[in-house]
Amino acid sequence: MKLFRIPFIIVITSLVLTGLLFANKTDTSEAVPAFPEPGFALLELFTSEGCSSCPPADELMNRIQQSAGDKPVYVLAYHVDYWDRNGWKDVFSDPAFTERQYQYSRRFADQVYTPQVIVNGTTEFVGSDAEAADIAISKALATSSAGSLSVTASIENDSLKASYQVESRRSHLKLMIAVVQKHATSGVKAGENKGRTLSHSQIVRRLHSFDIDVAPKNQFKLELPRDFNINEWELIGFLQDRATGVIYAAKRITI
Structure with missing residues:
Protein backbone atom coordinates (compact mmCIF):
# COMPACT_ATOMS: atom_id res chain seq x y z
CA MET A 1 0.00 0.00 0.00
CA LYS A 2 1.41 3.37 -1.02
CA LEU A 3 1.40 6.28 1.41
CA PHE A 4 0.95 9.76 -0.01
CA ARG A 5 2.33 12.79 1.78
CA ILE A 6 -0.20 15.64 1.76
CA PRO A 7 1.41 19.09 1.76
CA PHE A 8 0.95 20.89 5.08
CA ILE A 9 -0.48 24.00 3.42
CA ILE A 10 -3.32 21.92 1.91
CA VAL A 11 -4.20 20.51 5.33
CA ILE A 12 -4.37 24.00 6.85
CA THR A 13 -6.47 25.29 3.96
CA SER A 14 -8.89 22.39 4.33
CA LEU A 15 -9.30 23.02 8.05
CA VAL A 16 -9.97 26.71 7.47
CA LEU A 17 -12.60 25.99 4.81
CA THR A 18 -14.26 23.42 7.07
CA GLY A 19 -14.38 25.96 9.89
CA LEU A 20 -16.01 28.49 7.58
CA LEU A 21 -18.56 25.93 6.47
CA PHE A 22 -19.64 25.23 10.04
CA ALA A 23 -19.61 28.94 10.88
CA ASN A 24 -22.11 29.54 8.09
CA LYS A 25 -24.48 27.06 9.77
CA THR A 26 -24.65 29.09 12.97
CA ASP A 27 -28.22 29.76 14.15
CA THR A 28 -28.94 33.37 13.17
CA SER A 29 -31.15 33.80 16.22
CA GLU A 30 -28.05 33.80 18.44
CA ALA A 31 -26.35 37.11 19.09
CA VAL A 32 -22.85 36.27 17.77
CA PRO A 33 -20.94 39.56 17.64
CA ALA A 34 -19.17 40.61 14.47
CA PHE A 35 -16.85 42.64 16.66
CA PRO A 36 -16.68 43.49 20.38
CA GLU A 37 -19.50 45.94 21.11
CA PRO A 38 -20.93 46.82 24.54
CA GLY A 39 -24.12 45.08 25.56
CA PHE A 40 -27.44 46.91 25.77
CA ALA A 41 -30.97 46.29 27.04
CA LEU A 42 -34.03 47.39 25.09
CA LEU A 43 -37.18 46.79 27.13
CA GLU A 44 -40.46 46.82 25.21
CA LEU A 45 -43.50 47.08 27.49
CA PHE A 46 -46.97 46.24 26.14
CA THR A 47 -49.49 48.02 28.34
CA SER A 48 -52.90 49.73 28.43
CA GLU A 49 -54.81 52.25 30.51
CA GLY A 50 -57.71 49.79 30.49
CA CYS A 51 -55.72 47.08 32.30
CA SER A 52 -55.76 47.13 36.12
CA SER A 53 -52.54 45.08 36.26
CA CYS A 54 -50.60 47.54 34.12
CA PRO A 55 -49.93 50.54 36.42
CA PRO A 56 -47.36 48.59 38.53
CA ALA A 57 -45.52 47.66 35.33
CA ASP A 58 -45.59 51.27 34.14
CA GLU A 59 -44.10 52.33 37.48
CA LEU A 60 -41.39 49.65 37.32
CA MET A 61 -40.34 50.65 33.80
CA ASN A 62 -40.18 54.28 34.93
CA ARG A 63 -37.90 53.34 37.84
CA ILE A 64 -35.68 51.29 35.54
CA GLN A 65 -35.34 54.15 33.06
CA GLN A 66 -34.65 56.70 35.80
CA SER A 67 -32.02 54.53 37.50
CA ALA A 68 -30.26 53.51 34.28
CA GLY A 69 -28.07 56.63 34.27
CA ASP A 70 -25.48 56.36 31.51
CA LYS A 71 -26.04 52.63 30.99
CA PRO A 72 -27.38 51.59 27.56
CA VAL A 73 -30.83 50.69 28.93
CA TYR A 74 -33.81 51.86 26.89
CA VAL A 75 -37.52 51.53 27.70
CA LEU A 76 -40.29 51.66 25.10
CA ALA A 77 -43.94 51.52 26.22
CA TYR A 78 -46.45 50.44 23.59
CA HIS A 79 -50.12 51.01 24.42
CA VAL A 80 -52.14 48.26 22.74
CA ASP A 81 -55.74 48.72 21.58
CA TYR A 82 -57.48 45.45 22.49
CA TRP A 83 -58.44 46.85 25.91
CA ASP A 84 -60.21 49.81 24.28
CA ARG A 85 -63.46 47.89 23.85
CA ASN A 86 -63.80 47.27 27.60
CA GLY A 87 -65.15 50.67 28.59
CA TRP A 88 -62.15 52.99 28.23
CA LYS A 89 -60.24 54.02 25.11
CA ASP A 90 -56.55 54.58 25.79
CA VAL A 91 -55.58 57.80 24.02
CA PHE A 92 -52.08 56.38 23.37
CA SER A 93 -53.26 53.05 21.95
CA ASP A 94 -52.41 52.02 18.41
CA PRO A 95 -53.40 48.85 16.49
CA ALA A 96 -49.86 48.76 15.07
CA PHE A 97 -48.55 48.11 18.58
CA THR A 98 -51.06 45.31 19.07
CA GLU A 99 -49.83 43.75 15.83
CA ARG A 100 -46.23 44.07 17.03
CA GLN A 101 -47.10 42.15 20.20
CA TYR A 102 -48.83 39.44 18.16
CA GLN A 103 -45.70 39.10 16.04
CA TYR A 104 -43.71 38.48 19.22
CA SER A 105 -46.30 35.99 20.48
CA ARG A 106 -45.69 33.83 17.42
CA ARG A 107 -41.97 33.83 18.23
CA PHE A 108 -42.50 32.88 21.88
CA ALA A 109 -45.47 30.57 21.19
CA ASP A 110 -47.25 32.35 24.01
CA GLN A 111 -50.56 34.07 24.56
CA VAL A 112 -50.91 37.83 24.22
CA TYR A 113 -51.31 39.61 27.54
CA THR A 114 -50.64 42.83 29.42
CA PRO A 115 -48.44 43.89 31.00
CA GLN A 116 -45.72 42.10 29.05
CA VAL A 117 -42.06 43.07 28.69
CA ILE A 118 -39.73 41.76 25.98
CA VAL A 119 -35.98 42.40 26.25
CA ASN A 120 -33.85 42.58 23.10
CA GLY A 121 -36.47 40.51 21.29
CA THR A 122 -35.28 37.34 23.08
CA THR A 123 -36.73 37.26 26.62
CA GLU A 124 -40.26 37.90 27.88
CA PHE A 125 -41.85 38.17 31.34
CA VAL A 126 -44.72 39.80 33.23
CA GLY A 127 -44.08 43.53 33.14
CA SER A 128 -44.40 44.08 36.89
CA ASP A 129 -41.86 41.36 37.79
CA ALA A 130 -38.90 43.38 39.13
CA GLU A 131 -36.71 40.34 39.73
CA ALA A 132 -37.19 39.05 36.19
CA ALA A 133 -36.42 42.53 34.86
CA ASP A 134 -33.17 42.75 36.84
CA ILE A 135 -32.02 39.34 35.61
CA ALA A 136 -32.88 40.09 31.98
CA ILE A 137 -31.18 43.50 32.04
CA SER A 138 -28.02 42.15 33.68
CA LYS A 139 -27.80 39.33 31.14
CA ALA A 140 -28.36 41.70 28.21
CA LEU A 141 -25.71 44.17 29.38
CA ALA A 142 -23.20 41.34 29.85
CA THR A 143 -23.75 40.03 26.30
CA SER A 144 -21.74 41.65 23.51
CA SER A 145 -23.79 43.31 20.79
CA ALA A 146 -23.83 41.78 17.31
CA GLY A 147 -23.92 45.12 15.55
CA SER A 148 -23.42 48.84 15.81
CA LEU A 149 -25.72 51.69 14.91
CA SER A 150 -24.89 55.35 14.37
CA VAL A 151 -27.57 57.96 13.68
CA THR A 152 -27.22 61.72 13.33
CA ALA A 153 -30.38 63.78 13.07
CA SER A 154 -31.75 67.29 12.83
CA ILE A 155 -35.24 68.79 12.85
CA GLU A 156 -36.55 70.74 9.88
CA ASN A 157 -40.02 72.20 10.48
CA ASP A 158 -42.15 69.19 11.55
CA SER A 159 -39.82 66.57 10.10
CA LEU A 160 -36.76 64.67 11.23
CA LYS A 161 -33.91 64.40 8.76
CA ALA A 162 -31.36 61.77 9.67
CA SER A 163 -28.38 59.80 8.41
CA TYR A 164 -27.53 56.33 9.65
CA GLN A 165 -24.70 53.83 9.38
CA VAL A 166 -24.99 50.17 10.36
CA GLU A 167 -22.30 47.55 10.87
CA SER A 168 -23.34 43.94 11.39
CA ARG A 169 -22.65 40.44 10.09
CA ARG A 170 -26.38 39.83 10.14
CA SER A 171 -28.70 40.12 7.15
CA HIS A 172 -32.45 40.67 6.86
CA LEU A 173 -32.27 43.62 9.24
CA LYS A 174 -34.61 46.54 9.61
CA LEU A 175 -33.88 49.87 11.26
CA MET A 176 -36.62 50.81 13.71
CA ILE A 177 -37.08 54.39 14.90
CA ALA A 178 -39.33 54.91 17.93
CA VAL A 179 -40.67 58.42 18.55
CA VAL A 180 -41.09 58.56 22.32
CA GLN A 181 -42.94 60.92 24.66
CA LYS A 182 -41.06 60.76 27.95
CA HIS A 183 -43.95 61.47 30.37
CA ALA A 184 -47.73 61.92 30.44
CA THR A 185 -50.64 61.57 32.86
CA SER A 186 -54.22 60.51 32.23
CA GLY A 187 -57.38 60.69 34.31
CA VAL A 188 -59.23 57.45 33.62
CA LYS A 189 -63.01 57.75 33.80
CA ALA A 190 -64.10 54.20 32.95
CA GLY A 191 -62.89 50.61 32.71
CA GLU A 192 -60.78 48.69 35.21
CA ASN A 193 -58.81 51.81 36.27
CA LYS A 194 -61.86 54.08 36.65
CA GLY A 195 -61.18 57.03 38.93
CA ARG A 196 -57.39 56.68 38.83
CA THR A 197 -54.84 59.17 37.54
CA LEU A 198 -52.20 57.17 35.71
CA SER A 199 -48.62 58.25 35.13
CA HIS A 200 -46.90 57.00 32.00
CA SER A 201 -43.30 57.11 30.84
CA GLN A 202 -41.46 56.34 27.60
CA ILE A 203 -44.66 56.22 25.55
CA VAL A 204 -44.08 55.19 21.95
CA ARG A 205 -46.17 57.53 19.84
CA ARG A 206 -44.91 56.36 16.46
CA LEU A 207 -42.75 53.50 15.26
CA HIS A 208 -41.05 53.69 11.86
CA SER A 209 -39.35 50.86 9.99
CA LEU A 239 -31.68 47.06 14.58
CA GLN A 240 -34.07 44.12 14.45
CA ASP A 241 -34.01 40.85 12.55
CA ARG A 242 -37.10 40.72 10.33
CA ALA A 243 -37.43 36.96 10.67
CA THR A 244 -36.57 36.22 14.30
CA GLY A 245 -37.32 39.51 16.06
CA VAL A 246 -33.89 39.51 17.74
CA ILE A 247 -32.52 43.02 18.33
CA TYR A 248 -28.80 43.42 17.65
CA ALA A 249 -28.14 47.07 18.50
CA ALA A 250 -29.94 50.05 20.06
CA LYS A 251 -29.10 53.70 20.44
CA ARG A 252 -30.67 56.87 21.76
CA ILE A 253 -30.58 59.39 18.90
CA THR A 254 -29.06 62.78 19.60
CA ILE A 255 -30.71 65.65 17.75
Whole structure:
Protein backbone atom coordinates (compact mmCIF):
# COMPACT_ATOMS: atom_id res chain seq x y z
CA MET A 1 0.00 0.00 0.00
CA LYS A 2 1.41 3.37 -1.02
CA LEU A 3 1.40 6.28 1.41
CA PHE A 4 0.95 9.76 -0.01
CA ARG A 5 2.33 12.79 1.78
CA ILE A 6 -0.20 15.64 1.76
CA PRO A 7 1.41 19.09 1.76
CA PHE A 8 0.95 20.89 5.08
CA ILE A 9 -0.48 24.00 3.42
CA ILE A 10 -3.32 21.92 1.91
CA VAL A 11 -4.20 20.51 5.33
CA ILE A 12 -4.37 24.00 6.85
CA THR A 13 -6.47 25.29 3.96
CA SER A 14 -8.89 22.39 4.33
CA LEU A 15 -9.30 23.02 8.05
CA VAL A 16 -9.97 26.71 7.47
CA LEU A 17 -12.60 25.99 4.81
CA THR A 18 -14.26 23.42 7.07
CA GLY A 19 -14.38 25.96 9.89
CA LEU A 20 -16.01 28.49 7.58
CA LEU A 21 -18.56 25.93 6.47
CA PHE A 22 -19.64 25.23 10.04
CA ALA A 23 -19.61 28.94 10.88
CA ASN A 24 -22.11 29.54 8.09
CA LYS A 25 -24.48 27.06 9.77
CA THR A 26 -24.65 29.09 12.97
CA ASP A 27 -28.22 29.76 14.15
CA THR A 28 -28.94 33.37 13.17
CA SER A 29 -31.15 33.80 16.22
CA GLU A 30 -28.05 33.80 18.44
CA ALA A 31 -26.35 37.11 19.09
CA VAL A 32 -22.85 36.27 17.77
CA PRO A 33 -20.94 39.56 17.64
CA ALA A 34 -19.17 40.61 14.47
CA PHE A 35 -16.85 42.64 16.66
CA PRO A 36 -16.68 43.49 20.38
CA GLU A 37 -19.50 45.94 21.11
CA PRO A 38 -20.93 46.82 24.54
CA GLY A 39 -24.12 45.08 25.56
CA PHE A 40 -27.44 46.91 25.77
CA ALA A 41 -30.97 46.29 27.04
CA LEU A 42 -34.03 47.39 25.09
CA LEU A 43 -37.18 46.79 27.13
CA GLU A 44 -40.46 46.82 25.21
CA LEU A 45 -43.50 47.08 27.49
CA PHE A 46 -46.97 46.24 26.14
CA THR A 47 -49.49 48.02 28.34
CA SER A 48 -52.90 49.73 28.43
CA GLU A 49 -54.81 52.25 30.51
CA GLY A 50 -57.71 49.79 30.49
CA CYS A 51 -55.72 47.08 32.30
CA SER A 52 -55.76 47.13 36.12
CA SER A 53 -52.54 45.08 36.26
CA CYS A 54 -50.60 47.54 34.12
CA PRO A 55 -49.93 50.54 36.42
CA PRO A 56 -47.36 48.59 38.53
CA ALA A 57 -45.52 47.66 35.33
CA ASP A 58 -45.59 51.27 34.14
CA GLU A 59 -44.10 52.33 37.48
CA LEU A 60 -41.39 49.65 37.32
CA MET A 61 -40.34 50.65 33.80
CA ASN A 62 -40.18 54.28 34.93
CA ARG A 63 -37.90 53.34 37.84
CA ILE A 64 -35.68 51.29 35.54
CA GLN A 65 -35.34 54.15 33.06
CA GLN A 66 -34.65 56.70 35.80
CA SER A 67 -32.02 54.53 37.50
CA ALA A 68 -30.26 53.51 34.28
CA GLY A 69 -28.07 56.63 34.27
CA ASP A 70 -25.48 56.36 31.51
CA LYS A 71 -26.04 52.63 30.99
CA PRO A 72 -27.38 51.59 27.56
CA VAL A 73 -30.83 50.69 28.93
CA TYR A 74 -33.81 51.86 26.89
CA VAL A 75 -37.52 51.53 27.70
CA LEU A 76 -40.29 51.66 25.10
CA ALA A 77 -43.94 51.52 26.22
CA TYR A 78 -46.45 50.44 23.59
CA HIS A 79 -50.12 51.01 24.42
CA VAL A 80 -52.14 48.26 22.74
CA ASP A 81 -55.74 48.72 21.58
CA TYR A 82 -57.48 45.45 22.49
CA TRP A 83 -58.44 46.85 25.91
CA ASP A 84 -60.21 49.81 24.28
CA ARG A 85 -63.46 47.89 23.85
CA ASN A 86 -63.80 47.27 27.60
CA GLY A 87 -65.15 50.67 28.59
CA TRP A 88 -62.15 52.99 28.23
CA LYS A 89 -60.24 54.02 25.11
CA ASP A 90 -56.55 54.58 25.79
CA VAL A 91 -55.58 57.80 24.02
CA PHE A 92 -52.08 56.38 23.37
CA SER A 93 -53.26 53.05 21.95
CA ASP A 94 -52.41 52.02 18.41
CA PRO A 95 -53.40 48.85 16.49
CA ALA A 96 -49.86 48.76 15.07
CA PHE A 97 -48.55 48.11 18.58
CA THR A 98 -51.06 45.31 19.07
CA GLU A 99 -49.83 43.75 15.83
CA ARG A 100 -46.23 44.07 17.03
CA GLN A 101 -47.10 42.15 20.20
CA TYR A 102 -48.83 39.44 18.16
CA GLN A 103 -45.70 39.10 16.04
CA TYR A 104 -43.71 38.48 19.22
CA SER A 105 -46.30 35.99 20.48
CA ARG A 106 -45.69 33.83 17.42
CA ARG A 107 -41.97 33.83 18.23
CA PHE A 108 -42.50 32.88 21.88
CA ALA A 109 -45.47 30.57 21.19
CA ASP A 110 -47.25 32.35 24.01
CA GLN A 111 -50.56 34.07 24.56
CA VAL A 112 -50.91 37.83 24.22
CA TYR A 113 -51.31 39.61 27.54
CA THR A 114 -50.64 42.83 29.42
CA PRO A 115 -48.44 43.89 31.00
CA GLN A 116 -45.72 42.10 29.05
CA VAL A 117 -42.06 43.07 28.69
CA ILE A 118 -39.73 41.76 25.98
CA VAL A 119 -35.98 42.40 26.25
CA ASN A 120 -33.85 42.58 23.10
CA GLY A 121 -36.47 40.51 21.29
CA THR A 122 -35.28 37.34 23.08
CA THR A 123 -36.73 37.26 26.62
CA GLU A 124 -40.26 37.90 27.88
CA PHE A 125 -41.85 38.17 31.34
CA VAL A 126 -44.72 39.80 33.23
CA GLY A 127 -44.08 43.53 33.14
CA SER A 128 -44.40 44.08 36.89
CA ASP A 129 -41.86 41.36 37.79
CA ALA A 130 -38.90 43.38 39.13
CA GLU A 131 -36.71 40.34 39.73
CA ALA A 132 -37.19 39.05 36.19
CA ALA A 133 -36.42 42.53 34.86
CA ASP A 134 -33.17 42.75 36.84
CA ILE A 135 -32.02 39.34 35.61
CA ALA A 136 -32.88 40.09 31.98
CA ILE A 137 -31.18 43.50 32.04
CA SER A 138 -28.02 42.15 33.68
CA LYS A 139 -27.80 39.33 31.14
CA ALA A 140 -28.36 41.70 28.21
CA LEU A 141 -25.71 44.17 29.38
CA ALA A 142 -23.20 41.34 29.85
CA THR A 143 -23.75 40.03 26.30
CA SER A 144 -21.74 41.65 23.51
CA SER A 145 -23.79 43.31 20.79
CA ALA A 146 -23.83 41.78 17.31
CA GLY A 147 -23.92 45.12 15.55
CA SER A 148 -23.42 48.84 15.81
CA LEU A 149 -25.72 51.69 14.91
CA SER A 150 -24.89 55.35 14.37
CA VAL A 151 -27.57 57.96 13.68
CA THR A 152 -27.22 61.72 13.33
CA ALA A 153 -30.38 63.78 13.07
CA SER A 154 -31.75 67.29 12.83
CA ILE A 155 -35.24 68.79 12.85
CA GLU A 156 -36.55 70.74 9.88
CA ASN A 157 -40.02 72.20 10.48
CA ASP A 158 -42.15 69.19 11.55
CA SER A 159 -39.82 66.57 10.10
CA LEU A 160 -36.76 64.67 11.23
CA LYS A 161 -33.91 64.40 8.76
CA ALA A 162 -31.36 61.77 9.67
CA SER A 163 -28.38 59.80 8.41
CA TYR A 164 -27.53 56.33 9.65
CA GLN A 165 -24.70 53.83 9.38
CA VAL A 166 -24.99 50.17 10.36
CA GLU A 167 -22.30 47.55 10.87
CA SER A 168 -23.34 43.94 11.39
CA ARG A 169 -22.65 40.44 10.09
CA ARG A 170 -26.38 39.83 10.14
CA SER A 171 -28.70 40.12 7.15
CA HIS A 172 -32.45 40.67 6.86
CA LEU A 173 -32.27 43.62 9.24
CA LYS A 174 -34.61 46.54 9.61
CA LEU A 175 -33.88 49.87 11.26
CA MET A 176 -36.62 50.81 13.71
CA ILE A 177 -37.08 54.39 14.90
CA ALA A 178 -39.33 54.91 17.93
CA VAL A 179 -40.67 58.42 18.55
CA VAL A 180 -41.09 58.56 22.32
CA GLN A 181 -42.94 60.92 24.66
CA LYS A 182 -41.06 60.76 27.95
CA HIS A 183 -43.95 61.47 30.37
CA ALA A 184 -47.73 61.92 30.44
CA THR A 185 -50.64 61.57 32.86
CA SER A 186 -54.22 60.51 32.23
CA GLY A 187 -57.38 60.69 34.31
CA VAL A 188 -59.23 57.45 33.62
CA LYS A 189 -63.01 57.75 33.80
CA ALA A 190 -64.10 54.20 32.95
CA GLY A 191 -62.89 50.61 32.71
CA GLU A 192 -60.78 48.69 35.21
CA ASN A 193 -58.81 51.81 36.27
CA LYS A 194 -61.86 54.08 36.65
CA GLY A 195 -61.18 57.03 38.93
CA ARG A 196 -57.39 56.68 38.83
CA THR A 197 -54.84 59.17 37.54
CA LEU A 198 -52.20 57.17 35.71
CA SER A 199 -48.62 58.25 35.13
CA HIS A 200 -46.90 57.00 32.00
CA SER A 201 -43.30 57.11 30.84
CA GLN A 202 -41.46 56.34 27.60
CA ILE A 203 -44.66 56.22 25.55
CA VAL A 204 -44.08 55.19 21.95
CA ARG A 205 -46.17 57.53 19.84
CA ARG A 206 -44.91 56.36 16.46
CA LEU A 207 -42.75 53.50 15.26
CA HIS A 208 -41.05 53.69 11.86
CA SER A 209 -39.35 50.86 9.99
CA PHE A 210 -36.68 51.01 7.26
CA ASP A 211 -35.33 48.07 5.25
CA ILE A 212 -31.55 48.43 5.30
CA ASP A 213 -30.33 45.24 3.63
CA VAL A 214 -29.44 47.08 0.43
CA ALA A 215 -28.26 50.28 2.12
CA PRO A 216 -26.33 49.93 5.40
CA LYS A 217 -25.51 53.63 5.09
CA ASN A 218 -28.20 56.03 4.00
CA GLN A 219 -30.54 58.88 4.90
CA PHE A 220 -34.20 59.04 5.81
CA LYS A 221 -36.83 61.62 6.61
CA LEU A 222 -39.92 61.17 8.74
CA GLU A 223 -42.76 63.33 9.96
CA LEU A 224 -42.89 64.14 13.67
CA PRO A 225 -46.01 64.61 15.82
CA ARG A 226 -47.13 68.23 16.02
CA ASP A 227 -46.46 68.47 19.76
CA PHE A 228 -42.94 67.00 19.50
CA ASN A 229 -40.16 68.93 21.26
CA ILE A 230 -36.62 67.89 22.11
CA ASN A 231 -37.04 68.45 25.85
CA GLU A 232 -40.08 66.24 26.45
CA TRP A 233 -39.62 63.68 23.67
CA GLU A 234 -36.80 61.51 22.38
CA LEU A 235 -35.98 59.07 19.59
CA ILE A 236 -34.57 55.58 20.01
CA GLY A 237 -33.23 53.57 17.09
CA PHE A 238 -32.60 49.83 17.01
CA LEU A 239 -31.68 47.06 14.58
CA GLN A 240 -34.07 44.12 14.45
CA ASP A 241 -34.01 40.85 12.55
CA ARG A 242 -37.10 40.72 10.33
CA ALA A 243 -37.43 36.96 10.67
CA THR A 244 -36.57 36.22 14.30
CA GLY A 245 -37.32 39.51 16.06
CA VAL A 246 -33.89 39.51 17.74
CA ILE A 247 -32.52 43.02 18.33
CA TYR A 248 -28.80 43.42 17.65
CA ALA A 249 -28.14 47.07 18.50
CA ALA A 250 -29.94 50.05 20.06
CA LYS A 251 -29.10 53.70 20.44
CA ARG A 252 -30.67 56.87 21.76
CA ILE A 253 -30.58 59.39 18.90
CA THR A 254 -29.06 62.78 19.60
CA ILE A 255 -30.71 65.65 17.75
